[in-house]
Amino acid sequence: MSEIDFTNIIGFTLSQLKTEFAKIGLTNLDAKRVFPWIHTKSARSFDIMSDVPLKVRKILEENYSIKIPNCVTLQKSRDGTKKALLKLWDENCIETVFIPEEKRSTVCVSSQIGCAVGCKFCYTGTQNFVRNLTSSEIIAQILFWNESVTNIVFMGMGEPLLNFENLASALELLLEERAHNFSRHKITVSTSGIIENAIFDLAKFGVKLAISLHASNDETRSRIMPINNKYNIKTLINAAEEYQRNSNTDHVTFEYLLLKGINDSDANAIELSRLLRSIPSKVNLITFNSWPGSPFIGSSYDHAHRFAKILLGKGIRTIVRKSRGDDVLAACGQLKGKK
Ligand code: SF4
Incomplete structure (x- = not known):
């Protein structure tokens, strides 16, 4: 296990999320859709993010996590x-x-x-x-x-x-x-x-x-x-x-x-x-x-x-x-x- 888990995205600001997403080919709009799910709708997995395209949710699952210790x-x-x-x-x-x-x-x-x-x-x-x-x-x-x-x-x-x-x-x-x-x-x-x-x-x-x-x-x-x-x-x-x-x-x-x-x-x-x-x-x-x-x-x-x-x-x-x-x-x- 790595010393620090950088895949957990609950601490990313919106601009950090946009920068991160760009690295794996996702758009600013994807970041804007995911952001409120984490912070205002208490989402703890990507699959419930209903307004985020399925294809994007799959990429997110492969690359990131939303974890509470x-x-x-x-x-x-x-x-x-x-x-x-x-x-x-x-x-x-x-x-x-x-x-x-x-x-x-x-x-x-x-x-x-x-x-x-x-x-x-x-x-x-x-x-x-x-x-x-x-x-x-x-x-x-x-x-x-x-x-x-x-x-x-x-x-x-x-x-x-x-x-x-x-x-x-x-x-x-x-x-x-x-x-x-x-x-x-x-x-x-x-x-x-x-x-x-x-x-x-x-x-x-x-x-x-x-x-x-x-x-x-x-x-x-x-x-x-x-x-x-x-x-x-x-x-x-x-x-x-x-x-x-x-x-x-x-x-x-x-x-x-x-x-x-x-x-x-x-x-x-x-x-x-x-x-x-x-x-x-x-x-x-x-x-x-x-x-x-x-x-x-x-x-x-x-x-x-x-x-x-x-x-x-x-x-x-x-x-x-x-x-x-x-x-x-x-x-x-x-x-x-x-x-
Ligand atoms: S009060 Fe305790 S936690 Fe705060 S700075 Fe001093 S040693 Fe650190």
Whole structure:
């Protein structure tokens, strides 16, 4: 079996599909007919594509596939959150999470197998980087749930901006009217703060950006996120400001994981408010979800609310985020593609 299955066409944008089809003598019209079958009519085989000529369907069957990975395990949390472990064509596994809420349902998508960034608080970070996911493997995680999904967050395994090309194809498909037709306001890409071209290229999609900040000064951030040695907080805030302007989004979200005795003092809250005063922002405070062998302890909910009160008092929009699915290790930073 090849390492990556390039015959699966569920992650192809319409223009990629046209280019692919041209290689085997099919037309742009064939591509235009096949495209909505995959994305809006949930076709999982070519034979049901009734408006595609039989001869074309036969050629498609010989050359391509429409595959959703098999589910190895499906766990359901007591709060309704579901976590699926999906097995890819090369036997590697990834996790995707479905989070139902009263007025919306969100899918948390992985972008890589493992992660090379190595944040100290993250379970995925303890697993070595294996490879980038293809755009088909990214889109498959949304199609897998087969439920009405209103929001997508790229907050699963991996650093999305280190797999920008495939992330961009997946975003194009999610935003495309003839495919998934999501509003750009319903998609969030989260980054640990990789300040390279990708963060600026992402702005053209106009999706929401969430930055994993998790510290109010460089000393602490470098300790828990080694990536800070390369892109420090000042560089990150400048990039966030530029992103917010270029993407025409209302604000940038800063994720802040509260770790007891590490980054959760009143002084940290005041320091954080100073960092964010010049940028339209929102802070998501998250209490730490522990995982086997984790070196940190999370701050309590009461403490999180105290921290939030200080930020709110300084005029920073802040919410304390409810942790979802932590009993099945489906919460933030708890994913690991383990069989
Ligand atoms: S938090 Fe994100 S970027 Fe950091 S190690 Fe985990 S998956 Fe990678």
